[in-house]
Amino acid sequence: MGEFIDAVAIAVKAGIGFQAVFLALLAIGINMQFGYAGLLNFGQIAFALLGAYGIAISVSQWGLDFWVGVLIGLVAAVVLALLLGLPTLRLRADYLAIATIAAAEGLRLLFRSVSATPVTNGSRGISGFNRQFVELAPWDTGRRYSLLGTFWSGADLWVAAVGWTLVALASLLVWGLVRSPWGRVVKSIREDEDAVRALGKNVYVYKMQALVLGGIFGALGGMIYAVGTGSTTPDQYQNANTFLAYAALILGGAARVLGPVVGAMLMYFIIQFADSGLRSLIENGVIPAGLLSTTDVAQIRFVIIGLGLILLLVFRPQGIFGDRREVMLDAR
Amino acid sequence: MPAEPNPTGATASGARVPARLAQAALRDVPWEVGVAKPDPTIVVDGVTRTFGGLTAVSVDHLEIQRGGITGLIGPNGAGKTTLFNLLTGFDQPDSGTWTFDGRSLGKLAPHQVARLGVVRTFQLTKALSRLTVLQNMLLGAQGQKGESFFSALVPALWRGQEKANTEKAMELLRRFKLDAKKDDFAGTLSGGQRKLLEMARALMSDPQVVMLDEPMAGVNPALTQSLLGHVKDLREEGMTVIFVEHDMDVVRDISDWVVVMAAGNVIAEGPPESISQNKAVVDAYLGAHHDAPLTVEDEDRQLAEAEAAIARESEGTEAGTSAPDQGGTAR
Structure with a gap:
């Protein structure tokens, strides 16, 4: 039983750790783009990659200040959003989806390619760029701290604290925007672009603003992940993360301010709990070793998560915070 | 094709309704295609649009009288909706010019046309399903400060305007008998209510020209009467209305002037009384040899x-x- 409680504690730690911040920020960005504006960005991870490498390259390769790196990462994300949006936002929604998914995969391959190695250090990645950030922590980062029955390094705690502050600020910004007339226009665009055009709104500009804003959130997520792990390699930024963020968003409830945040926390909790919980059950002999061994857990947990998502969509398609009436309107 | 002006028909219906200024102004206009109107607001010149080998619209000259209701009729595929799309910037023609109050509308995007005061509705109603009825209405208001990204974050900048817009929206909703539904999702409205909402939403922008694409399609007869009343009200308020409709009773009832299109061309113009006798119109609807079987x-x-x-x-x-x-x- 003690092991089971430990498993819960480990899962809670995952749910509030910097990985969950990373997922939450990706999902907040996707919520802005997909949940409110109806834009299909299937390459959110590309923005995270640019954010992370903006810091990593600036600090470790070019010897610049950490905050200059942050700025470079954000500018790079804005530029990517503009490059993706300019040709595709005048077209049907599908084209943005195609362009973003290709850009995400293309950028990852570019950053790990041999020709980019002088700058990105190829598939080995870059490390040692977060010292300036970790030194800002008001507590001793060398020590380990106990929190909710788990141990945290001082640095992890600092990254998580800053991360959740960013998440709170981002949520506040989204909340402020979507309750304003600006948010009304953006939500209308999700429903029917042509109707909004006929009422004198420049749809293209609104879509671009939503795309850029979501991209900035994605870049911030990438930065938190990079300073949390202390190193960055291109293969950390697999596009599967984009879809994990979509899953978190739908779990929490799309087009709800707190949907992506709670969804991301819960997602990481579930992933970690499926892992540590299963392990403790196997070790206690509750699940016989002939049926499942601890080496299978890493695979089987995603089967469980997939099953859970299917059940969610069947029984609660609006997610945790969503409004069922609203979701059902589409199924006319 | 040009028929003799027939003043008796026009005066008979003109005497009934008080404010049919446009009809009175159009009384002496000859019934000819491309005829000049006394006070045109929209003028179309040589507009053509082809889709591959098909000429969807080819209009030499067309003027729309200000303050009147102009009915646009024609068989399916005549190019009525395409002409609407061209006039409102949703589509660009291959050639030609068209102006609104002397201002060229060529190369303008749909939202720019709408800002000039030309709003339209759609054949397939575009209610914004997952927004409430009131939010649908508020979207129609023009020049909202809170619609720009940065001032959206400062509610003090737009709260007053929002309140005024809400009052205006509620007034329109009461007029269209949708005020009880203001907090319902637009997606839960019936087809006819959506048509009403779309029209009311268009009026939020204080338009000068309202273009209605089949406003009565799929609406039950009782609601048709109320929609007709609302369209007539627009004229009373001095707006110019252009509408596409297939129901000839509706067209006869409310139009001051009727424009008939077939195969992309304007084939006849005139007051509603003149249209059913026009040979070109009858040919377009029924085929040229409909009354001459081979002996x-x-x-x-x-x-x-x-x-x-x-x-x-x-x-x-x-x-x-x-x-x-x-x-x-x-x-």
Whole structure:
């Protein structure tokens, strides 16, 4: 039983750790783009990659200040959003989806390619760029701290604290925007672009603003992940993360301010709990070793998560915070 | 094609309704295609739009009288909706110019046209399903400060305007009898209510020209009457209304002027009374030979002509060297 409680504690730690911040920020960005504006960005991870490498390259390769790196990462994300949006936002929604998914995969391959190695250090990645950030922590980062029955390094705690502050600020910004007339226009665009055009709104500009804003959130997520792990390699930024963020968003409830945040926390909790919980059950002999061994857990947990998502969509398609009436309107 | 002006019909209906200024102004206008109106607000010149080999719209000259209700009719595929799309910037023509109050509308995007005061509704109603009825209405208001990204974050900048817009929206909703539904999602409204909402939403922008694409399609007869009343009200308020409609009773009831399109061209213009007698219109709807079935003599004569032609062809080929007879008949 003690092991089971430990498993819960480990899962809670995952749910509030910097990985969950990373997922939450990706999902907040996707919520802005997909949940409110109806834009299909299937390459959110590309923005995270640019954010992370903006810091990593600036600090470790070019010897610049950490905050200059942050700025470079954000500018790079804005530029990517503009490059993706300019040709595709005048077209049907599908084209943005195609362009973003290709850009995400293309950028990852570019950053790990041999020709980019002088700058990105190829598939080995870059490390040692977060010292300036970790030194800002008001507590001793060398020590380990106990929190909710788990141990945290001082640095992890600092990254998580800053991360959740960013998440709170981002949520506040989204909340402020979507309750304003600006948010009304953006939500209308999700429903029917042509109707909004006929009422004198420049749809293209609104879509671009939503795309850029979501991209900035994605870049911030990438930065938190990079300073949390202390190193960055291109293969950390697999596009599967984009879809994990979509899953978190739908779990929490799309087009709800707190949907992506709670969804991301819960997602990481579930992933970690499926892992540590299963392990403790196997070790206690509750699940016989002939049926499942601890080496299978890493695979089987995603089967469980997939099953859970299917059940969610069947029984609660609006997610945790969503409004069922609203979701059902589409199924006319 | 040009028919004689028939003032009796126009005055008879003009006397009933007080404020039909446009009808009075149009009384002496000849019933000709491309005729000049006393006070045109929209003028179309040489606008053509082709989709591949198909000419969807080819209008030489068309003027729309200010403050009147102009009905646009025509069989399916006549190019009515395409003309609407061109006039409102949703589509760009291959050639031609068109102006609104002397201002060229060419190369303008849809939202720019709407900002000038030309709003439209759609054939397939575009209610914004997952927004409430009131939010749908508020979207229609123009010049909202809170719609720009940065001032959206400072509610003090737009709260007053929002309140004024809400009052205006509620007034319109009461007029259209949708005020009880203001907090319902627009997606839960019936088809007819959506048409009403779309029209009310268009009015939020204080338009000068309202273009309605089949406002009565799919609406039950009772609601049709109320929609008709609302369209007439627009005219009372001095707006210019252009509408596409298939129901001739509706067209006769409310139009001051009717424009008939077929195969992309304007084939007739005139007050509603003139249209049903117009031969070009009848031909367009029913086909050119609808009242002339072939008589036995006609049939014999055409057969004889065809045989004579075949005979000539085959003589021609015998005189030459080869050429199979099937080619001859086909030609």
